[in-house]
Amino acid sequence: KNIAVLEVDEATIRHITPYIEPKLFVFTNIFRDQMDRFGEIYTTYQLMLDGAAFAPSATILANGDAPIFNSVDTPNPREYFGFNNAEDSEMMAHYNTDGVLCPHCQSILHYKSITYSNLGKYYCPKCDFKRPELNYAVTALNELSLTGSSFDIDGTSFSIPIAGLYNIYNALAAYSAAKFFGLSTEEIQEGFSKAQRVFGRQETFDVEDKEVMLNLIKNPVGFNQIVQLLSYEKEPFSLGVLLNDNPADGQDVSWIWDGDFEGLHALNAIDTAISGIRVEDLGVRMEVAGFENMKVFKTNAELIDWIRKAPTKKVNVLATYTALLDLRKDFAKEGYLKEGMNG
Known part of the structure; x- marks a missing residue:
């Protein structure tokens, strides 16, 4: 049936x-x-x-x-x-x-x-x-x-x-x-x-010689589970974090203060970039968690160029919904993945 x-x-x-x-x-x-x-x-x-x-x-x-x-x-x-x-x-x-x-x-x-x-x-x-x-x-x-x-x-x-x-x-x-x-x-x-990784859920693809993994973040519990997930990563990696506050993201971004950014800082990230509409709020939260020398980007083009030049083979990107959606579109325009929710 x-x-x-x-x-x-x-x-x-x-x-x-x-x-x-x-x-x-x-x-x-x-x-x-x-x-x-x-x-x-x-x-x-x-x-x-x-x-x-x-x-x-x-x-x-x-x-x-x-x-x-x-x-x-x-x-x-x-x-x-x-x-x-x-x-x-x-x-x-x-x-x-x-x-x-x-x-x-x-x-x-x-x-x-x-x-x-x-x-x-x-x-x-x-x-x-x-x-x-x-x-x-x-x-x-x-x-x-x-x-x-x-x-x-x-x-x-x-x-x-x-x-x-x-x-x-x-x-x-x-x-x-x-x-x-x-x-x-x-x-x-x-x-x-036969289960497959889909839009923004441990979605992986290559950008030149870099292995990129995208993860959606939208609330403290989900964010903390992504931190736990990244704790399994044994190799050093570069980290990108994007925070938007459009209606589909949730316009109250105070949740970032309940997220375990301190745990994220304790991981193997050796280079960090931040972006998004609320990048200033994100930067403050990450500075409080101990992050230093973060690169701040205003456009996805800058972020993608940073990924190409990253000092590590692996790059992990955490982004809220609309930031992830826009970033995927730009990755697709560059030919790194297909458009659509399933890559």
Whole structure:
């Protein structure tokens, strides 16, 4: 049978659901993102639930490691996926982590394990709120590298040619949805092996003799995961960072102060360039993090020329959405990649 998979904006679900009959809603995560548009994460979640309420018989398949997805009752049946790969120990999330208050009694949540940010095996020390039982789980992390990840889901080994814990969550969500619709483990393994890097998500290509990797940044949690990803890089690299504040980027760029630029500074970058509409704000943040002697460019042409002349073979570029879009167009004009969202 044919199955349509639609990626829908959180605020748009309620406008689409009345016209279709979904069988499954997949909720992966909610972090502070485009706060000038959505407000806080609980507002975003309510928009999602408003949309799901138009199809109360459809199952909500949610990330069980995210406390927000277990915070309110829903008319929809629910299933959960998450990580069950670590031994239990006592821990708490970083003090600047959002979404770690118990929705029942407002106490600070504790954890038996944390994957990143507020995701993990949470529980409230003051009441009975805790992570729900998982229907699908990552049971082992076998290898994490800059080129891919190997892991077990429900005791079976899988690999994806894409790096990062956040992409293992994406793979787990895909596995869970596939199992919901009756696909076999072998079919899922084959699908994972064909996964491709797309627009701004570890997208790699050559600029002359330089190997360039593009990564989209747009909120603190995503930025920190890119920093974690780049920590797998063993060779020295050159670093470009671009910050815009167009509507598609989110016009409030204060999120950069919650991003781990200090962790980025601790990596192997030996030459750094910055650009974008909000380059002055970006420069201040990076100076505070310890960066020195940054090159500041006003145009993509200057940035691309810097990449050609970079002192390292590898160049990592982090950019907000519209900055990345414009930069890709200029790379395409120079013949370094094809236009379009999939390179």
